[in-house]
Amino acid sequence: xxxxxxxxxxxxxxxxxxxxxxxxxxxxxxxxxxxxxxxxxxxxxxxxxxxxxxxxxxxxxxxxxxxxxxxxxxxxxxxxxxxxxxxxxxxxxxxxxxxxxxxxxxxxxxxxxxxxxxxxxxxxxxxxxxxxxxxxxxxxxxxxxxxxxxxxxxxxxxxxxxxxxxxxxxxxxxxxxx
Numbered sequence: 088x089x090x091x092x093x094x095x096x097x098x099x100x101x102x103x104x105x106x107x108x109x110x111x112x113x114x115x116x117x118x119x120x121x122x123x124x125x126x127x128x129x130x131x132x133x134x135x136x137x138x139x140x141x142x143x144x145x146x147x148x149x150x151x152x153x154x155x156x157x158x159x160x161x162x163x164x165x166x167x168x169x170x171x172x173x174x175x176x177x178x179x180x181x182x183x184x185x186x187x188x189x190x191x192x193x194x195x196x197x198x199x200x201x202x203x204x205x206x207x208x209x210x211x212x213x214x215x216x217x218x219x220x221x222x223x224x225x226x227x228x229x230x231x232x233x234x235x236x237x238x239x240x241x242x243x244x245x246x247x248x249x250x251x252x253x254x255x256x257x258x259x260x261x262x263x264x265x
Contacts, residue, residue: 102140103139107135112134116252147187152182
């Protein structure tokens with residue numbers, strides 16, 4: 088089987104709707120704070136998502152993260168991050184990424200789309216690595232986000248505007264397309 092035939096066969100095998108297993112969603116972040124001396128890290132505990140993979144190899148992606156599920160292991164900091172100065176979870180309970188694959192390989196997707204935080208959108212391109220396993224696909228990516236694009240402007244010196252994200256999870260195929 089030549090490379091073109093193999094790519095077409097793999098695309099057909101992946102064709103369908105894939106749902107993120109919420110139990111495997113691991114969304115972590117880290118940011119430099121206190122004048123760059125300390126790193127603040129944490130994670131979001133609740134997320135859902137899906138990917139629709141078409142026979143032509145294109146894909147659309149949706150990820151929804153419950154903003155209030157942010158946790159750093161320090162209750163006072165978590166309340167601050169959930170508050171109006173940062174995520175403002177009362178007014179904006181969900182962080183959304185929606186996009187589409189613009190390129191792909193056997194174990195890689197380039198996904199471009201909109202990240203929406205606090206009702207502000209920013210175009211993001213993600214290089215997603217994935218690996219099929221017995222129960223689905225495991226996918227992982229990293230990104231650096233400038234939170235000032237979402238209206239988050241920490242007090243001077245308290246935190247830097249860049250936040251590093253690591254996302255990982257397993258998706259299971261829920262339906263296939265003819």
